[in-house]
Amino acid sequence: MHELKIKYQGKKMAPAFNAFHTFLFSPNDTTHGRGTHVKGADDLKRTMNTVIMALVPVLLFSMFNAGYQHYSAINGFPENFSLMEHFLTWDNFWIGIVKVLPLVVVSYGVGLLVEFIFAVIKGHEVEEGYLVTGMLVPLIVPVDTPLWMLSVAVVFGVVIGKEVFGGTGMNILNPALTIRAFLFFAYPTWMSGDKVWVHGARERAEQIADGLQADAISGETILGYLAQNKGAEMSSFYDTWDMFWGFVPGSVGETSAFLILLGGLFLVFSKIASWRIMVSAVLGSLVMGLIFNQVVDMGIVGETSTFYGLMGFEFWKHLLVGGLAFGIVYMATDPVTGSQTNRGKWIYGFLIGFISVMIRVFNPAYPEGVFLAILLMNVFAPTIDHYVVRGNIKRRMKRLKNAVILPKDSDSKKEELKAETV
Amino acid sequence: MALLSKKDTNLILDPLADNNPITIQVLGICSALAITAELKASVVMAISVMFVLGVGNVVISLLRNVIPSKIRIIVQLIVVAALVIIVDQVLKAFAYELSKTLAVFVGLIITNCIIMGRFEAFALANGPWRSFLDGIGNSLGYGVILVIVGFFRELLGSGTLFGYPVLGDPIVKTGLYATGYENNGFMIIPPAALIVVGIIIWVQRSKNPALVEEN
Numbered sequence: 001m002h003e004l005k006i007k008y009q010g011k012k013m014a015p016a017f018n019a020f021h022t023f024l025f026s027p028n029d030t031t032h033g034r035g036t037h038v039k040g041a042d043d044l045k046r047t048m049n050t051v052i053m054a055l056v057p058v059l060l061f062s063m064f065n066a067g068y069q070h071y072s073a074i075n076g077f078p079e080n081f082s083l084m085e086h087f088l089t090w091d092n093f094w095i096g097i098v099k100v101l102p103l104v105v106v107s108y109g110v111g112l113l114v115e116f117i118f119a120v121i122k123g124h125e126v127e128e129g130y131l132v133t134g135m136l137v138p139l140i141v142p143v144d145t146p147l148w149m150l151s152v153a154v155v156f157g158v159v160i161g162k163e164v165f166g167g168t169g170m171n172i173l174n175p176a177l178t179i180r181a182f183l184f185f186a187y188p189t190w191m192s193g194d195k196v197w198v199h200g201a202r203e204r205a206e207q208i209a210d211g212l213q214a215d216a217i218s219g220e221t222i223l224g225y226l227a228q229n230k231g232a233e234m235s236s237f238y239d240t241w242d243m244f245w246g247f248v249p250g251s252v253g254e255t256s257a258f259l260i261l262l263g264g265l266f267l268v269f270s271k272i273a274s275w276r277i278m279v280s281a282v283l284g285s286l287v288m289g290l291i292f293n294q295v296v297d298m299g300i301v302g303e304t305s306t307f308y309g310l311m312g313f314e315f316w317k318h319l320l321v322g323g324l325a326f327g328i329v330y331m332a333t334d335p336v337t338g339s340q341t342n343r344g345k346w347i348y349g350f351l352i353g354f355i356s357v358m359i360r361v362f363n364p365a366y367p368e369g370v371f372l373a374i375l376l377m378n379v380f381a382p383t384i385d386h387y388v389v390r391g392n393i394k395r396r397m398k399r400l401k402n403a404v405i406l407p408k409d410s411d412s413k414k415e416e417l418k419a420e421t422v
Numbered sequence: 423m424a425l426l427s428k429k430d431t432n433l434i435l436d437p438l439a440d441n442n443p444i445t446i447q448v449l450g451i452c453s454a455l456a457i458t459a460e461l462k463a464s465v466v467m468a469i470s471v472m473f474v475l476g477v478g479n480v481v482i483s484l485l486r487n488v489i490p491s492k493i494r495i496i497v498q499l500i501v502v503a504a505l506v507i508i509v510d511q512v513l514k515a516f517a518y519e520l521s522k523t524l525a526v527f528v529g530l531i532i533t534n535c536i537i538m539g540r541f542e543a544f545a546l547a548n549g550p551w552r553s554f555l556d557g558i559g560n561s562l563g564y565g566v567i568l569v570i571v572g573f574f575r576e577l578l579g580s581g582t583l584f585g586y587p588v589l590g591d592p593i594v595k596t597g598l599y600a601t602g603y604e605n606n607g608f609m610i611i612p613p614a615a616l617i618v619v620g621i622i623i624w625v626q627r628s629k630n631p632a633l634v635e636e637n
Contacts, residue, residue, distance in 0.1 A: 146602055160617060182608060185611065
């Protein structure tokens with residue numbers, strides 16, 4: 001590979017070979033020892049790999065969960081649930097391998113192909129940005145998403161969401177969410193309803209329509225039940241712990257709040273993701289949830305209202321169900337599309353949580369709004385930063401006006417410095 | 423003398439590519455976004471604009487020496503409004519269903535920036551024949567983009583062209599649909615037109631870097 005890289009140096013295909021090279025090896029050309037260079041090991045590749053490491057448990061869990069939901073929907077939920085006996089089984093894992101792994105492979109294959117093509121056309125290096133996107137995408141789509149659909153969406157998301165803006169680091173919108181939004185608007189029947197979240201549900205529905213005598217597989221998500229005011233029916237299937245551990249239907253990787261929490265802690269302690277965004281997003285969703293709970297308690301929204309189910313849902317449980325936790329931990333914290341200033345991060349995160357829960361409750365077609373909320377705030381992040389920076393300048397200008405500027409004395413450097421740094 | 427001198431030919435050909443009203447001047451975007459979900463509507467819209475702009479340019483050009491410049495905008499508006507009403511009535515009489523689809527956008531040809539733009543920029547300063555060619559050229563440039571956008575949006579969004587199913591039947595699953603293909607609902611909604619127009623602009627400018635603006 002080293003030789004190939006040198007052989008193709010300066011040729012048109014060079015970026016492609018360079019990319020393979022850096023992906024597989026550590027670079028063989030390093031900065032020479034002379035001169036003063038600070039060499040940090042935390043390059044983009046390291047950052048991306050850390051996020052992927054945080055995603056691996058979620059992926060493994062989702063592979064088991066895909067099988068667990070499939071068999072539970074066919075055979076009924078096990079009476080005395082035991083983790084080893086009913087969840088971590090080869091049968092379950094096999095469904096995961098058959099259904100989830102192809103999503104991952106297609107997402108990476110198509111996405112990296114697009115990146116390579118663009119790198120060769122534009123003659124720049126392939127950036128590592130897609131490594132995380134490619135892992136996020138399979139985790140935020142329903143398990144039965146057709147692979148060609150995913151490919152189309154990935155091409156769209158990478159080209160329109162990222163490459164037109166100049167590639168990794170220049171994008172306004174999170175590419176993974178662009179892909180999800182494209183799928184949602186392009187193929188709504190595959191992205192919502194009660195037939196897409198459990199593997200086999202759609203197939204079974206078609207067979208029944210063709211005259212097969214069998215029970216329909218219902219794979220409604222928790223939010224789906226609530227949106228139809230079927231909270232009681234929902235709680236007969238799933239209790240709060242199921243929601244926390246993640247033994248519920250949903251998009252591939254979004255279900256386990258527990259593993260996402262672990263991943264989030266890992267990202268915070270490795271200083272890859274911003275804890276400010278996570279904390280403020282959690283606060284935002286709690287506040288909005290509390291407001292809705294108050295509205296229900298005051299009796300403004302009665303039991304007959306279409307919003308009753310979701311509005312009356314205890315406010316802290318919003319964090320356990322749907323994609324809220326996943327979105328907050330892995331996607332709101334995207335350093336490129338989020339706010340850059342510390343105060344901006346608080347505002348940005350808070351609004352993501354706040355708007356997510358709001359869309360969740362008020363969207364009649366689809367009881368989930370995390371991806372829409374994050375995309376919306378992606379668009380506003382530069383504006384937030386702009387005002388935060390301007391506010392800071394204003395504050396300091398005021399301070400400067402009130403400050404006593406000490407007479408400049410060329411001998412006392414210290415005082416001069418003081419006046420300048422006020 | 424040939425019917426079209428070289429200069430005259432350029433009047434028609436320039437707006438088709440290097441001086442396209444939509445992709446280069448970025449005028450008339452609203453209608454390009456609104457009515458291009460179907461190819462048929464795009465074609466009818468293009469023809470309507472061609473009629474209004476071609477005839478309008480000639481009328482303004484003939485009147486250009488008698489219009490007081492203080493009230494020229496009002497005069498232009500009257501001319502456009504009269505022509506648009508003719509188009510609207512013709513559509514209602516002979517293609518009622520289509521005029522339903524186009525709805526308010528036929529009336530809104532009045533506010534199409536291309537028309538006022540050509541009146542102001544060209545017809546007020548040139549003779550009727552050249553103005554006519556300019557009007558035809560610009561509306562052709564507008565129409566070409568409309569048809570391209572309409573083609574992709576209808577094909578990908580509904581699987582039809584001019585209303586005829588070309589990809590098979592989505593309900594009984596014939597043709598391409600038998601393989602699991604589905605229509606792309608995203609292409610039906612107006613934001614898709616914005617993205618398609620954006621891609622056309624992108625392709626055009628990367629083919630001809632001279633069109634790229636300096637920052």
